[in-house]
Amino acid sequence: MAIELINAEKTYGDIYAVKDLTMTIPDNQITILIGPSGCGKTTTMKMINGLIPKTNGDIKINGTSIDEWNPIQLRRNIGYIIQEIGLFPHYTIFDNIATVPRLLHWEEKKIRQRVLELMDLVNLDPDEFLQKYPSQLSGGQRQRVGVARGLAADPDIVLMDEPFGAIDPINREKIQDSFLEIQKEIQKTIVFVTHDIHEAIKLGDSIAILDEGSLVQFDSAYNVVNNPATPLVEDLLGSDRAFKGLALLRVKDHMTKTFTTLTKSVSPADALQTMKQHDTKFAFLVDGRNNKLLGVVTAKDIKKRRADSLDKLSKQSEYIQPYATLLESLTKLFSSGFTALPVIDDKNVLVGVIHMQTILDQIEEMSILETAEDEA
Amino acid sequence: MFYYILANSSRIIDGLVRHLYIIAASLPISVTIGVAAGILISRNKRAERIVIGIANILMTIPSLALFGFAIIIMSPLGMGIGVPPAIFALVIYSFLPITRNTVLALHAVPSSTIEAARGMGMTPRQILRRIQLPLAIPLLMAGIRNACVMGVSVTTIAYLVGAGGMGHFIFAGMTRTRLDMVLAGAVIVAVLGIATNYLLVMLERAVTPRGLMLEQNKE
Amino acid sequence: MGIFSFMIQNPERVMEKLYEHIIIFALSWVTAVIIGLAVSIIISRPWVKTRVSDAVISITSASQSIPSIAVIAVVFLFTGIGMLPAVIALFLYSLVPIIFNAASAFRTIDPALKEAGKGMGMSNSQILWKMEVPVILPQLFSGVRTAATINIGTTTIASAVGAGGLGDLIFIGLRFINTSQIFAGAFPAAVLAIIVDVLLSRAEKRITSNGILMDIEKHSQAV
Numbered sequence: 140m141a142i143e144l145i146n147a148e149k150t151y152g153d154i155y156a157v158k159d160l161t162m163t164i165p166d167n168q169i170t171i172l173i174g175p176s177g178c179g180k181t182t183t184m185k186m187i188n189g190l191i192p193k194t195n196g197d198i199k200i201n202g203t204s205i206d207e208w209n210p211i212q213l214r215r216n217i218g219y220i221i222q223e224i225g226l227f228p229h230y231t232i233f234d235n236i237a238t239v240p241r242l243l244h245w246e247e248k249k250i251r252q253r254v255l256e257l258m259d260l261v262n263l264d265p266d267e268f269l270q271k272y273p274s275q276l277s278g279g280q281r282q283r284v285g286v287a288r289g290l291a292a293d294p295d296i297v298l299m300d301e302p303f304g305a306i307d308p309i310n311r312e313k314i315q316d317s318f319l320e321i322q323k324e325i326q327k328t329i330v331f332v333t334h335d336i337h338e339a340i341k342l343g344d345s346i347a348i349l350d351e352g353s354l355v356q357f358d359s360a361y362n363v364v365n366n367p368a369t370p371l372v373e374d375l376l377g378s379d380r381a382f383k384g385l386a387l388l389r390v391k392d393h394m395t396k397t398f399t400t401l402t403k404s405v406s407p408a409d410a411l412q413t414m415k416q417h418d419t420k421f422a423f424l425v426d427g428r429n430n431k432l433l434g435v436v437t438a439k440d441i442k443k444r445r446a447d448s449l450d451k452l453s454k455q456s457e458y459i460q461p462y463a464t465l466l467e468s469l470t471k472l473f474s475s476g477f478t479a480l481p482v483i484d485d486k487n488v489l490v491g492v493i494h495m496q497t498i499l500d501q502i503e504e505m506s507i508l509e510t511a512e513d514e515a
Numbered sequence: 516m517f518y519y520i521l522a523n524s525s526r527i528i529d530g531l532v533r534h535l536y537i538i539a540a541s542l543p544i545s546v547t548i549g550v551a552a553g554i555l556i557s558r559n560k561r562a563e564r565i566v567i568g569i570a571n572i573l574m575t576i577p578s579l580a581l582f583g584f585a586i587i588i589m590s591p592l593g594m595g596i597g598v599p600p601a602i603f604a605l606v607i608y609s610f611l612p613i614t615r616n617t618v619l620a621l622h623a624v625p626s627s628t629i630e631a632a633r634g635m636g637m638t639p640r641q642i643l644r645r646i647q648l649p650l651a652i653p654l655l656m657a658g659i660r661n662a663c664v665m666g667v668s669v670t671t672i673a674y675l676v677g678a679g680g681m682g683h684f685i686f687a688g689m690t691r692t693r694l695d696m697v698l699a700g701a702v703i704v705a706v707l708g709i710a711t712n713y714l715l716v717m718l719e720r721a722v723t724p725r726g727l728m729l730e731q732n733k734e
Numbered sequence: 735m736g737i738f739s740f741m742i743q744n745p746e747r748v749m750e751k752l753y754e755h756i757i758i759f760a761l762s763w764v765t766a767v768i769i770g771l772a773v774s775i776i777i778s779r780p781w782v783k784t785r786v787s788d789a790v791i792s793i794t795s796a797s798q799s800i801p802s803i804a805v806i807a808v809v810f811l812f813t814g815i816g817m818l819p820a821v822i823a824l825f826l827y828s829l830v831p832i833i834f835n836a837a838s839a840f841r842t843i844d845p846a847l848k849e850a851g852k853g854m855g856m857s858n859s860q861i862l863w864k865m866e867v868p869v870i871l872p873q874l875f876s877g878v879r880t881a882a883t884i885n886i887g888t889t890t891i892a893s894a895v896g897a898g899g900l901g902d903l904i905f906i907g908l909r910f911i912n913t914s915q916i917f918a919g920a921f922p923a924a925v926l927a928i929i930v931d932v933l934l935s936r937a938e939k940r941i942t943s944n945g946i947l948m949d950i951e952k953h954s955q956a957v
């Protein structure tokens with residue numbers, strides 16, 4: 140379902156909240172709206188689902204002007220996750236998520252199944268949370284319920300107004316990763332508001348930058364990072380643009396699939412032998428049946444500690460997910476002190492390894508690109 | 516006093532029954548009118564200001580005076596004395612605070628909650644029934660509770676317009692300087708007031724949605 | 735026009751009853767404000783056991799649902815008829831909302847505020863008058879205003895124990911079903927109640943710090 144904004148405007152008295160906004164929001168992609176507070180992001184979203192009547196211009200959903208849509212039907216077909224979360228305090232988490240499916244008279248069995256799916260998506264334990272009330276949840280947990288609620292009826296279009304704003308950084312990265320993974324499958328048309336340029340670059344297929352109600356730049360994330368249209372956009376990106384560029388690159392595209400794994404049954408001596416053969420100083424301990432990551436074993440530890448099984452020698456390892464960015468990997472590498480990170484999918488299966496050197500090479504490549512541009 | 520109560524138990528029970536009858540007859544009327552009016556005027560800022568202004572003024576009228584007005588108004592209908600003017604006055608006195616509380620309760624629902632409901636495609640009716648009214652219950656019930664407690668008090672005075680009730684023991688006791696009679700009346704009315712309040716607090720807790728109760732406890 | 739006839743024909747009598755009414759109201763209400771505030775302050779001091787203030791708050795909370803006439807009747811039993819029982823009963827009855835509101839408000843004061851005061855070297859009495867009382871002013875005023883409105887209304891009933899006041903006109907009017915006489919009692923009583931309430935709300939706005947008023951406004955928008 141395509142969204143087209145054609146000279147759309149919203150005025151309050153003689154103040155423009157949104158001014159002459161023309162953009163076609165691509166289907167099945169994530170479009171980011173970003174800009175300073177008060178620049179009209181929320182207003183744009185609310186004009187799309189008719190919560191705020193536009194003053195001028197037109198907005199077409201699927202080729203039909205929103206003036207011709209029945210606003211109630213329109214909104215039931217557009218998922219909306221509001222900035223203030225707005226959970227219903229008298230509904231349980233289950234009932235909150237089930238709101239729109241119930242408005243659409245889904246069967247109770249189908250609703251239940253859908254709710255469980257969504258809880259999994261937003262990384263909340265159904266047994267623990269479904270029967271709780273919003274007041275018993277933390278801000279971040281509430282926000283995740285808000286996201287689940289917005290996606291509940293499987294709408295083609297989803298409007299998300301700073302959906303991850305209240306979630307702590309660690310969970311935010313995780314939820315961003317799962318969100319991207321899911322989007323890969325469900326391919327919704329998503330309009331996503333954020334204040335956070337990292338989030339914008341990581342999630343956005345394209346990024347629209349608004350300032351005082353007007354569109355300043357609307358382009359692919361790559362082009363926005365590499366060709367900021369105005370000083371405002373440059374400011375937004377900050378001085379470390381090359382590093383930000385790392386946020387455009389995903390782990391899954393840069394990881395290596397050749398790595399050394401060991402199972403618990405291997406003796407330490409054999410393990411050392413294997414590592415020598417593969418010319419590596421470390422190996423990953425995995426479950427032999429399903430390749431799930433159990434830990435990391437280093438040659439140094441085996442030599443030094445002389446234990447009789449790998450189990451006792453292995454250490455917990457930092458890890459990263461395939462949809463995470465190289466920027467996130469770099470941060471984790473620095474904090475862990477390793478030169479490589481295991482990449483695991485959401486079922487803990489080891490799928491690859493990302494090396495520090497790969498990332499450093501990428502930075503170099505991008506800096507060259509940047510200087511070349513500056514010279515041109 | 517206990518002696519008086521024992522010796523006159525049947526009269527006291529009659530008085531109590533009459534007392535409760537007057538409250539029970541007027542309350543459903545004032546709750547219905549009050550809540551309906553509250554919902555209606557909550558949609559219009561101006562109507563709301565006017566009605567709440569009137570409510571605030573009417574509430575300052577001494578209850579005794581209100582009975583006077585009730586008699587004046589009801590006399591042409593041939594119902595100037597007894598239970599009808601008492602019910603009339605009680606309805607007037609209690610429906611406005613209920614209206615006021617209804618309006619306040621509906622407005623107390625956070626605008627983000629309503630926005631979320633609208634954004635999900637609920638119709639205005641669905642928003643009212645599924646979101647606003649359930650969330651308004653605590654304040655609404657508090658309004659009804661106040662109306663009932665006030666009703667106990669006002670009905671005592673209704674004796675003066677010939678409506679009977681527990682006021683008889685106090686007022687007639689005073690004129691006859693029957694001190695045990697006055698005390699019995701006063702104690703029973705006081706207990707009735709406290710009991711009414713207590714029972715309605717319990718009812719309020721029972722009908723408040725659990726999620727809301729948790730939220731309030733947290734604060 | 736007919737409804738005003740008693741007032742027009744008997745202005746001195748109405749004025750006299752209004753005067754009595756104001757005296758009864760003022761005597762009972764002013765003492766209730768002073769004593770009520772004093773009691774609330776005392777029970778909220780750290781050296782008073784929480785059990786005591788708990789008890790006072792629950793008692794005043796429950797007492798708010800006792801009909802005023804019951805209080806008048808009980809006081810009448812001890813003192814007989816006249817202005818005194820009315821003043822005593824109204825004093826007691828006004829005390830209830832004042833103590834309830836003020837004492838509950840003292841409780842909700844953020845302990846950090848008092849700590850901050852101590853840290854800055856304020857004495858206990860400075861903390862009380864410069865920090866605690868200004869913060870609870872809105873609730874204090876709400877109790878004081880409720881007490882005033884109830885008091886003026888209840889004073890009309892107090893004429894049942896021979897206290898005088900505008901209630902006299904209403905009682906006699908009721909007995910003879912004299913519309914304009916009922917009105918001559920009811921109208922000034924209602925106007926008096928409204929005027930006092932407006933004056934108190936003005937005073938509240940003037941005395942209460944702007945910061946606290948803005949806080950309240952913000953909160954009421956937020957909920």
Ligand SMILES: Nc1ncnc2c1ncn2[C@@H]1O[C@H](COP(=O)(O)OP(=O)(O)OP(=O)(O)O)[C@@H](O)[C@H]1O
Nearest residue numbers: 151155156157175176177178179180181182183222
């Ligand atoms: N009801 C209104 N009346 C007047 N002006 C309004 C109204 N609603 C929004 N505005 C103004 O319109 C502009 C855009 O508001 P909007 O809520 O869209 O900003 P935003 O980009 O979502 O900001 P934030 O990042 O803080 O959420 C702001 O300057 C705001 O003050």
Ligand SMILES: [Mg+2]
Nearest residue numbers: 180181182222
């Ligand atoms: Mg916004």
